Amino acid sequence: MNLTIIILILIFSLSCFFFGKTKVSNKIKISRGKLNSLPKYYGYYLAAWCGLPALLILILWTFSELYFVKFIILSDFKADPTIDENKLNLIFTEIVSIAEKKFSGQIPQNLIPYAERFLSLKYIFELSKLAVIFSTILFSIFFSYEQILKNIKAKESVEKIIKSVMFCCAAIAIFTTFGIVLSLLFESIKFFTVVPIFDFLSGTNWSPGRAFIRDASTEIADVENVFGAVPLFWGTFFIAAIAMCVAIPIGLFSGIYMAEYASRKVRKIVKPLIEVLAGIPTVVYGFFAALTVGPFFRTLGEIIGLEVSSESALAAGIVMGVMIIPYVSSLTDDVINAVPLSLREGSFSLGATKSETTKKVILPAALPGIVGAILLAVSRAVGETMIVVMAAGLGASLTINPLEASTTITTQIVTILVGEQSFDDPKTQAAFALGITLFFFTLIINIIALQTVKKFREQYE
Amino acid sequence: MNSKQKEILMRKRYSAEKRFKFFGIFSISLAILFLCILLFNIFTSGLSAFFKTKLILKINFDEKKLGINMNTPDEAIKASNFNEILQDALLNLDLLAPDLKKIELIDIVSIDATYELKRFYLQNKDQLNKIVEISLTLSDDLDQLYKGNFPRDIPEDRRRFSDFQLKVFDEQNSQNKIITEFNFSFFKNADSREPELAGIGASLIGSLLTILVCLILSFPIGFLAAIYLEEFAPKNKITEIIEINVNNLAAVPSIVFGLLGLGVFLNYFYLPRSTPLVGGLVLALMTLPRIIIPCRAALKAVSPSIREGALALGASKVQAVMHNVVPLALPGTLSGTIIGLSQALGETAPLILIGMVAFINVVPTYPIDPSAVLPVQVYLWSESAERGFVEKTSATIIILIFFLVLMNSSAIYLRNKFEKKWS
Secondary structure, eight states: OHHHHHHHHHHHHHHHHHIIIIIIHHHHHHHHSOOSSOHHHHHHHHHHHHHHHHHHHHHHHHHHHHHHHHHHHHHHHHTOTTOOHHHHHHHHHHHHHHHTTOOOSOOOGGGHHHHHHHHHHHHHHHHHHHHHHHHHHHHHHHHHHHHHHTTOOHHHHHHHHHHHHHHHHHHHHHHHHHHHHHHHHHHHHHHHHHSOHHHHHHOOOBOGGGGGOOOTTTHHHHHHHHBOOHHHHHHHHHHHHHHHHHHHHHHHHHHHIIIIISOHHHHHHHHHHHHHHHHSOHHHHHHHIIIIIHHHHHHHHHHHTOOOOSSOHHHHHHHHHHHHHHHHHHHHHHHHHHSOHHHHHHHHHTTOOHHHHIIIIIHHHHHHHHHHHHHHHHHHHHHOOHHHHHHTOSOOOOOOOTTSOOOOHHHHHHHHHSSOOOTTSHHHHHHHHHHHHHHHHHHHHHHHHHHHHHHHHHHHO | OOHHHHHHHHHHHHHHHHHHHHHHHHHHHHHHHHHHHHHHHHHHHHGGGGEEEEEEEEEEOOHHHHTOOTTOOHHHHHHSOOHHHHHHHHHTTOTTOOHHHHHHHHTTBOTTHHHHHHHHHHHOGGGTTSEEEEEEEBOHHHHHHHTTSSOSSSOGGGSSSOHHHHHHHHHHHHTTOEEEEEOTHHHHOOOOSSTTTOOSHHHHHHHHHHHHHHHHHHHHHHHHHHHIIIIIOOSSHHHHHHHHHHHHHTTSOHHHHHHHIIIIIITTSOOOTTOHHHHHHHHHHHHHHHHHHHHHHHHHHSOHHHHHHHHHTTOOHHHIIIIIIHHHHHHHHHHHHHHHHHHHHTOOHHHHHTTTTSOOOSOOOSTTSOOOOHHHHHHHHHHOOOTHHHHHHHHHHHHHHHHHHHHHHHHHHHHHHHOOOOO
């Protein structure tokens, strides 16, 4: 349906373009004797006015249609004080699935009229969508045609339109951030009305599965005690720390070697090769960690008499560290290359060896940049999902033993939200609360990291 | 300080120098070693999935047992039962088998075998009432055994096939009745609960559709946004906010975009769950900043003299950018876009959250059909207990890596071919 409308709009726009380019510009030429823009700009002007408003309306309409349908259908239920918002959502989902004949199980008889109403409403909305869009097209063509005949400067107007379209594209970045923050906040606030934010941030027991127990007497008590996120924060930090123990030394030394020692030829081969590590999908690392590294540590542990669980923080952390190596090494390499040559030459002329120069002159000079690189890598490690989901385990515990299973924020988000979920469940909302914690945490690290790198760049450029 | 002490000091300094250099080489070799182990591991365990083991069986297409004749229309043949002739042929493998073992004999081949017979017959209707040798897919346990992925010398109760099945299998093998052939069905079939039938057809198409949606949305928007930010944006607060947003969004964990998709696209706009449409939308939002940043770099790399030349000839700013700068920057922006898309292709977590982990056993055709994607297929199969899925997972990873290598090398090719040095 929408595709047909889009194609129709495009056909209209195209014909407007040719109409404007030939007929309209000719007409103006005859009436005024001279054009103030090239003929094609008249075409662009008409085509833009024909297509853009219609497309905008189409997008807005499509996205808001169901919202209004829902509002109309549910207005009957709103009078009933026993039905709260969550229940309303549930009823609406049922009505939709009955209407689309996807409802499984016994169909509630009282909802059938609503399902029929839903279908007829949808039909009406589709028809009115068509009507509105095509009247918009006609109206805007008429309007722009009138404007053109008034000797409007077509080129300037077209350029203005192009610029504003570009601005809208750039502004999508802002909308995305807003969308993320609002959607996460919206669900998190619902969650924090059930579970106090302090309990969430300082509780040490995480077992959301128990929130399902819907016994009237224990429900509230349970919900209060099962959403303590400290074990998740600890697990996230712990695994990220193991990863950094691998990534920082290897990445740092690789970066230093590539920047200071390696010949141009070696560098040209080695740098892309290491960067391949960052290009491999994380799910591949997860598979490797779960199927090869985990069992490897397990057998290794058996040989030396240690008990290693097959899903361990160590396996996940080490594999994650390998993934992060290129983030550290490439940025270190860039940062060291940005340090001016004069510093090196000064040090060499005093008789320092290359390693002494690197350690005592270059690294201190490049330190802010390197710290920035490491911080960016930390934020990668914290937000990494697939490796920990597949290799780190699910049990939330406050352990400092890297050989035991450990769980992270991202793992819990995935575990909670995999499969069907209902939005009125505190468990689902807890996932969003975890999401917003993760978002802000990584955001803060990123801002600090980007600022330090930027400051460093400004210092030497 | 005498000369001896000096010499010792020098030696110390030189050995420190050597140590430092060695650490560098050691780290780089370690990183590359990891890469090699990873790839070697995946390739060795995955290559066998591209072949499948088949058993050559003498099948008697008996008219009476099939209940069909030469004139039976195709629909009736599709509805008829080929199980009986298959079972007869299998039981013929060991005529002395006791009744209890008969079911094990029948389990030697895959449950798809009757359909294979049906497909064969539909193409060779002249074989009615003849005895024909046909190769049929083996069950995945024996398939794994034949490929050497499963040890045969462990106790019977710890493997999924019995001693009796093993004996029959060895007999057939010694008569050269076991063959391997290229596993075309792996590329055609959708997911299945049976490892020998499961394929990546559905997830391949699903990935293609998802990336297509992502490309259609993210490239034009990202490119236009980059042009605006690089060429037209006035230096003011709004521009600054947009730039900060773009840079931060590029570093937001991908799972957060999944939450956005779930909370907004699915919960609020009621877009269809588990579809490439929503997957593409989410990935487009995620890829957008990763496209804007290289596109800006490509635009920046175009020499100012091009702009100035165009402006000097009387072009307006928009004309100068659109007619002169953009065509020169296009190859650079394309390679940036391809790299952004290759990251999107390997992305798993956000797609899991919008429900693309569902078990999909039909190949999708439109972006609004529920479907799986390659990386999620890897995740799904790796969680599954059956031994046969391990090689399938690795094979899927090989295909995924193949596409990534293809995309990245085309990006590098584009960059090298069209890279211009402005002097």
